[in-house]
Amino acid sequence: MVFANIENKIPATLIPGDGIGPEIMDAVVRILDVLGAPFAWDVQQGGLAGIKSAGDPLPGALIDSIRRTQLALKGPLTTPVGGGFRSVNVRLREEFHLYANLRPVRTMIPGQRYDDIDLVLIRENLEGLYVAFEHYIEVGDDPHAVAISSGVNTRAGAKRIIRYAFEYALSHGRKKVTVVHKANVLKALTGIFLEVGREMAKEYEGRVVMDDRIVDACAMQLVMNPWQFDVIVTTNLFGDILSDQMSGLVGGLGMAPGANIGEKAAIFEAVHGSAPDIAGKGIANPLALLLATCLMLKHVDRADLAARLQTAVDQTLKVDGVRTGDIGGKASTNDFAAAIIKRLANG
Incomplete structure (x- = not known):
């Protein structure tokens, strides 16, 4: 669904991804909504979901969407092991000439x-x-x-x-x-x-x-x-x-965000993979993908929103002590998102 033509909104492709991707992407989008991030999302499927729907982990509809928006936030995408498909990430970088990571x-x-x-x-x-x-x-x-x-x-x-x-x-x-x-x-x-x-x-x-x-x-x-x-x-x-x-x-x-930058497009992502072993358990850490959105906000000249978000993240981790299990805490994905949302709402 495309949310275009909304005043002051920036069209961007949103790819939920595989494994833990949909869970952490949902948390990140909820946080961005409270932040007032300026993105109008065009949601597209890739990876295993792309194979299921279109027979390709990188469907034509996804490529066409990024070609239109020139901007994307991507969850982790799975390339099936073995022959048949090249790496989804490599294909995206080549398709849009994203020369800088x-x-x-x-x-x-x-x-x-x-x-x-x-x-x-x-x-x-x-x-x-x-x-x-x-x-x-x-x-x-x-x-x-x-x-x-x-x-x-x-x-x-x-x-x-x-x-x-x-x-x-x-x-x-x-x-x-x-x-x-x-x-x-x-x-x-x-x-x-x-x-x-x-x-x-x-x-x-x-x-x-x-x-x-x-x-x-x-x-x-x-x-x-x-x-x-x-x-x-x-x-x-x-x-x-x-x-x-x-x-x-x-x-x-x-804790590791990434940005793939080219002259005509940019795709932002968490560096980690799809972690299928913990998918659906509600314990995945959305922080890397959230930090990638900070890079994305700076890329569209909204460093003010990126700074607000980074401050809320820092306060959640350091002051509130809310952390997911991989970084020494006990919070669920939703608990962590809720804590950041609370910080943003009170800020």
């Missing part, structure tokens, strides 16, 4: 193993090994005797994402960009990324500091001393891995 992490519950974490990972979203240019070679009677995957990084793609990282740092008061690579071994595939980073750093000299890390060293240093980092920019596969590690510094994937 923004994944911030910030300490919101004090007293954890790491305090005062405030990091941003910016991941190239369209190139590298993650795009899965793969095939098998048959040997004898084994059709899968050899598996081959090709990675492709381009100078143009590296320039686009690294410039995005430097510009993000400037516009958000960040001081340093760290380029993460594996140029000691993958000298061509990730060497081009490092080479572009060093070239581009000269344009921002005196405004933003640039350094670089080999990916395995970066992973270790994120555990040993994460405070040395500020903005990290890296290739597709490395970004996927490091962003999950970074979420562990602040409480796990339940």
Whole structure:
């Protein structure tokens, strides 16, 4: 159902998703309604629901909706294991040329193993090994005797994402960009990324500091001393891995929002998956998806609403102590949403 032509409303596609997706999306939409968020939702199905309704986890109606709205909030979508369907997330990124994946992490519950974490990972979203240019070679009677995957990084793609990282740092008061690579071994595939980073750093000299890390060293240093980092920019596969590690510094994937940004569209999501093992139990944490809406609100120039929502979330976690089980509490999905709604109503 499309709620278009409502005064001052911004058309946006809403994809409930699979597993816990509909539960956390319902909680988030109720919170956004109380906040007065400006979105007019066009609800579309994808993932397993898309296969059931249209025979495709990424139905044409969903694609057409995002093409119209150029803006989407997405719950976790399941790509069936095995042959037949490529990753839904990869297909969406390719379809709308969403070249930048923004994944911030910030300490919101004090007293954890790491305090005062405030990091941003910016991941190239369209190139590298993650795009899965793969095939098998048959040997004898084994059709899968050899598996081959090709990675492709381009100078143009590296320039686009690294410039995005430097510009993000400037516009958000960040001081340093760290380029993460594996140029000691993958000298061509990730060497081009490092080479572009060093070239581009000269344009921002005196405004933003640039350094670089080999990916395995970066992973270790994120555990040993994460405070040395500020903005990290890296290739597709490395970004996927490091962003999950970074979420562990602040409480796990339940705290990790993501934004997929292109020149003509943007899709906002929780980083975590559909968690079918807890679907329907009412215990899922909606926080990552809620934090993704903060990014979405900033994207449509409603930083005022994003700040109100972030304040309500912080007060719910720190002052009221209302938390779901994955972050040390006992609240249900609805309890957590109700606590944030109460904060917004009283604020």
